[in-house]
Amino acid sequence: MFSNAFADRELMAEMTAKMLLEVNAVHFNSDKPYMFTSGIASPVYIDCRKLISYPRVREALMDFSVSLLLRDIGFEQIDAVAGGETAGIPFAAWIAQKMGLPMQYVRKKPKGFGRDAQIEGEITEGQRVLLVEDLTTDGGSKIKFCEALRRAGAVVNHTIVVFYYDIFPETKTMMAKHDLTLHWLATWHDVLRVARKQGHFDANTLKEVEAFLNEPLEWSGRNGGSTEIMK
């Protein structure tokens, strides 16, 4: 079970950012921008899947996650934990283990027939399910996973990720429209703050990253990407 420690939210964000930088999950490249799924060009890329290979890091992050969930949602408000295929599955398994809850995972596409065709594991009518993924950019995949769980009878009102981009205001609006509350450990702003403090990356790169975080669509347009979020 989790350590029962309720660390300060800002400290958890800073520690998470430090861990992401330490395991080289964070990539900044303003010369050769990355392309988001939505067509937005970006100087930043994060690979949270790397975290599974670092037992001490993942243990700390999962403790953070559980303490955040208990504090923000409650101790008896979740009946099961579902991971989004594929990156969300290991994190969901660890959270379910720590909270002593059943687990499922949600496929990106249905396999077979019936209303449960996208779900692996048992799901019951009215079960309050927490959706887990590694990260959120524009929130699109959360909505799709959530809809699949709801079709199978689950009640899904909360989702948690290790990392939230926090650069598109539309993300939270869209989540709220779908009765979904997003919980997260760290954002790009936390990573940038820690990267500056610890001297990761050169000053020009960090300046460019900050320019992107402040005005992502403008930065994207200047660097060959889309100037609006495509769904």
Added chain:
Amino acid sequence: MFDFLIETLTRNGKGIHAYRACAEQGYTAAADRPDAAAAMFLLARIAEAFADINERMPITATDVDSAFARFGDHVQRLNAAWNDGTEAARLAALNHVAGEMAQDAA
């Protein structure tokens, strides 16, 4: 004949979402247009494969431009064959595109 798929990619930002939309339209067109079903199906499959392979990966703007140019080449080849109107030209274009897909998948 097939330009609407390029327009879909362009209109949707040429990212993964754009390729998903393109695949969906291609599959729908394959079902609706028996005269061009094989070509529509191949283009839809190319778009779907691009989205599946590159989703959540560190794909760069350069990679995206290169994939878009390649997709455009396939569309042009198939357009030319369908405009030519002969069965031989259409079959040759289909075989060419399918051959390239097989090489990519290998």
